[in-house]
Amino acid sequence: MSIEGGCYCGAVRYRIEEEDPPCYACFCTDCQTRSGSTFALTLPVWRSKFVVEGECVTGARTLATGAEMTIHCCAECLTGLYSENDQLPDLAIVRAGTLDDGSGLVPAAFMWTRSKQAWIALPENARSYETQPDHPAEWMDFLELGRRPQ
């Protein structure tokens, strides 16, 4: 079984060859700006199990951590589909709203609750971080990616 998704116009399609990738929500102000919304819901997936078909254009940004982030968008409709972070080179960070069916997603973690808008209530006993883990390894562990086969 694989999970499929794509952009708004259909020119770019992708396939995640994993059963149950983790998903997290981030309320940081960068994610708010980038998504044009209140938070980003994303799935970190192994780059080796992520297949993209169609033409993307990219944008780059240096994060506060010093990491270089590359955002991949459909070249036709400019829907942002996924990003890559040079400090986490084995991962693609897929935007959950571009899945064909994201109805079953449950976030494993909530990041940057410090800048969350007050009206958003998190599920009870949610794993949350006021900001985010300091190091990529800690972040991987937080998402239980360290325990997953690559």
Ligand SMILES: [Zn+2]
């Ligand atoms: Zn498109």
Ligand SMILES: [Zn+2]
């Ligand atoms: Zn964020």
